[in-house]
Amino acid sequence: MRKWVKEHGLLLANxxxxxxxxxxxxxxxxAAYSEDQTTHGQPGVTVLEYLSTGDFVEATFENWESEFLQMAMYVILTVFLFQKGSSESKPMGKTAPQDQDPRDATIKDSTPWPVKRGGLVLKLYEHSLSILLLLLFLASFSLHAAGGAAAYSEEQQSHGQPTVTMLQYLATSRFWFESFQNWQSEFLSVAVLVGASVYLREKGSPESKPVAEPNYETGT
Structure with missing residues (x-):
């Protein structure tokens, strides 16, 4: 058990x-939702009741949406783009292990089965990480829109205004403001990490180059 925990410590911690x-x-x-309800003369909600509100769904998935978009784009962009001196970039001027064609690999017992199978299965497997992240982004984007429409409609009703559908909510500036305010912060953090890793170090972290390595060295 101790060995298993050590082998999966990063995943378990996160x-x-x-x-x-x-x-x-x-x-x-x-608590915040109940306070707002009380302020408007409405009854508060329990924690379980809160989980079924558009407010909760919107707040949750507008954040998940930006995280999955960030990671999907980061995975895809690092296939084609480089940053000289950054530990977050593939090495420049030489082939990285990630670029090797799996069709030329020596098949072993430990080789992933899609590589052994080949064909369409291998083609999908080659891009399975970005596919998963993009699907999670699209699912979160849709749930953000659905939850936001429910929360927006609730506000509209309290002011005697008509409710909106999910598609109508997608056309509002509020939805895109919520999305853009999260998206911009995610790409800012990536840009800072990519740029800072050229000059700064964190001993022991695979996200950093070795402490004594020159700034111009690219990749881990």
Whole structure:
């Protein structure tokens, strides 16, 4: 068990932090939503009731949407683009291991089965990481729109205005403001990481070059 935990420590730590912060978001979100309801003469909600509100769905998936977009675009852009001196870039002027054609690989027992199978299965497997991230982005984008439409309609009703459908909500400036304010921050953080890793180091981290390596060296 101890060995398994050590082998999966990075995933477990991030999953644990996600759950802790997600619970914190739910509890504080339910409290904030209930306060807003009370202010407008409406009854507050329990935590479980809050989970079914458009407010919760919108708040959750507008953030997930930006994270998956960021990671999908980062994975795709690093296939084609380089940053001299950055640990986040593939080496320049030489072939990286990631560029090797799996069809030329020596088949072993440990070789992933899509590589052994070949054909369309291998073609999909070659791009499976970006496909997964893009699908998660599209799902989150849709749920953001659905939750946002429900929350917006609730506000509209409280002011005696007509409700909106999900498609109508997609045409509002509010939806795109929510999306763009998250998207811009995600790409800012990536740009800072890519640029800072040229000159700065973190000993022991695979996201950093070795501390004594020159700034112009590209890749890990």
């Amino acid at each position: 999953a644990g932090l996600f759950l802790a912060f997600f619970v914190g978001m739910i509890l504080s979100g339910a």
